[in-house]
Amino acid sequence: MEAISFTIWSLCSTFLFLALIFFLFFREKINANLLPPGPKPWPFIGCLPQMLRNKPTFRWIHKLMEEMNVEIMCIRLGNVHVISVTSPEIAREFLRRQDAVFASRPVCLPADIASGGYLSAALSPMGDQWKKMRKVLTSEVLSTSRHHWLHDKRVEEADHLIRFVYNQCMNSATGGLVNVRVAAQHFCGNVIRKMIFNKRFFGKGMEDGGPGVEEEEHVNALFTILSYLYSFCVSDYIPCIRGILDLDGHEKIMRKATTSVKKYQDPLIDDRIKQWNDGTKTEKEDILDILITLKQTDGTPLLSREEVKAQIVELMIATVDNPSNGVEWALAEMLNQPETLKRAMAELDRVVGKERLVQESDISQLNYVKSCVKEAFRLHPIAPFNVPHVSISDTTVGNFFIPKGSHVLLSRPGLGRNPRIWNESLKFKPERHLKDDGSKVLITDPDLRMLSFSTGRRGCAGVTLGSTMTSMLMARLLQGFTWNLPPTVSHIGLKESPGDLLLAKPLLALAKPRLAENLYSISL
Structure with missing residues (x-):
């Protein structure tokens, strides 16, 4: 009797197990038919082999979308559905109509490292x-009142920028050759360091006002973090190997870059906390x-020491890239279109004149200058995708099934260069x-x-x-110098770097002062 019962139990268990497998298989098959179009995945590993063969991954994804002629695509990497979007209508569905569903962030090793274990705002899951x-x-940090409170620090660095560029070209009647990328990136680095630490340099800087070795290492490390933050790391899609196998070397690079950044920042933070604690x-x-x-409410610190450190790293990486890249590309395009450059400078002369330096209060009237910056953001974004959004539940977008846990990537170049939306989409037309x-x-x-700054619950708080930083950087360079x-x-090459969207070669341009000498005589 017991043997018969055991046999019946075994048969029932086997039947239920097979039924479950059957159900899951066909459910996945049905859902797969409802997913956005994309390459056929392998079992378990998805399209990871193709991803590893096609670097950089963002170019592979955009090429696939172009070949398939689609504005939304699904690529399964491991067990994660990665949804790429180049349609503004579908993008609005994700970040407007269903913003609450897509308000989380991926759990991934590079973000974990950069955020000190998800202690900061932008990189933490919901x-x-x-x-x-x-x-x-x-x-407390990026409010309107705080923006006004920090105004003088930003202006001080805009003055410092003018003096630094002036020192590159003051000794020649024909002007001097200026590395615009260095000037732009370190202006952004100086601004955020000044706002956070009330100092522009970690060391002494250079005599001409340029960055010293400390600032160069700091800014380079920030850009490295940005490059690898959401760079399709294999372990992000096969969690069981995370922290064990660093197949693509991303973990090592991220840890080294984060250590370089914190080497300069953390001692200042520790010392400042001590000053507040001891009353000095x-x-x-x-x-x-x-x-x-x-x-x-009980008088204890709201933020721990590690939360302060993590949030400052995030503020740093969020500030240095977009303005500097946008201005470098804008000036490169404008040098190839002299009439565009002339029109922007004429607007500055009309609104501001040559007797004083342009100020933040002038920005609202500089529509053409801002149009040049906006066009650079559209045509030449700093990153291929926005920071990924993760769906917290199954949903439907544009008649496609989007599974829970999907990573949604809005394509910055895909949106900004979409020929269905933009006339002459590949031409720089402010x-x-x-x-x-x-x-x-x-x-x-x-x-x-286009996606200059993200929007929605996870939109850019800054x-x-x-x-402001982008507009001031552009306006000061154009007002202060003839380029x-x-x-x-005879022509600036506008080719992108193979591995990212930066200008392939840093922009070198001839600058000549165009204002009265006393306007450049600002103490460094």
Whole structure:
């Protein structure tokens, strides 16, 4: 009797197991038919072999979308569905209509390293930690009142920029050759260091006002972190090997770059915390002071030492790239279109004149200058995709099934260069952003036809800061100097780097002062 019962139980168990497998198989098969189009995945590993054979991955993804002639595509990497989007209508569905569903972030090794274990705002998955840090950013660090409070520090660095470039070209009647990438990247580095630490240099800097070895290492490490932050690391799609096998070397690179950044920042943070604790510092002067002195209702610090450090790393990487890249590309395009360059400088002469330096208060009237920046963001974004959004539940977008846990990537070049949306999409035409009624030009695009700054619950909290920094960098360079091609160059090459979207070669341009000498006589 027992043997018969066991046999029946075994048969039932086997039947239920097979039924479950059958159900899961056909459910996946049905869902696969409803997913956005994409390459056929292998069992378990998905399209990881193709990904590893086609580097950089973002170019492979965009090439596949172009070959398949689609504006939304699904690639399964391991067990993760990666959804790439180049349609503004579908992008609005993800980040507007269903924003709450896609408000989380991926759990991935590079982001884990950069954020100190998901202690910061932008990189943390949805949850209490994200809500806490996001509130800190929006209400205490990047609010309108705080932006005004930090105004003088930004202006000081804009003055420093002018003096630095002036020192490169003051001794020649024909001007001097300026590395625009160095000037732009280190302006951005100086601005955020000044706002956070109330100092532009970790060391002494150079005599001409340029970055020293410390600042060069710091900025280079920040850009390395940005390059590898969401760079399709194999372990992000096969979690069981995370921390065990570093197949593509991303973990080693990220740890080294993060260590380089923290080597300069953490001692300053530790020392400042000590100053506040022992009472030798009592006045708030910068963002670091704000973060340290935030209190809970019981009077204890709101943020731990590690949370402060992680959030400052995030503020650094969020600030240095977009403005510097946009201005370098804009000036490169404008040097190839002298009439565009002339029109932007004429606007500055009309609005500001030559008797004083352009200020942040002038930006609202500089519509053409902002249009040049916006066009550079459209045509030459800093990153191939926005920071990934993760779906917290199954849903449907554009009649396609989007499974829970999918990584949604809005393509910055795909949106900005979409020929269905933009006339002459590959041509640099700032005029396309001007309004017929003369109203103010905004660097952002609310309709997601381009992605200068992200939007929604996970949108960039620093849009005002980023827009201001970019506009001031562009305006100061154009107002302060006449820019021409180098003597041996007839045209600026506008080729992208093979592995990213930066200009393949740093922009070198001939600069000549065009204002009264006393306007450049600013103490370094």
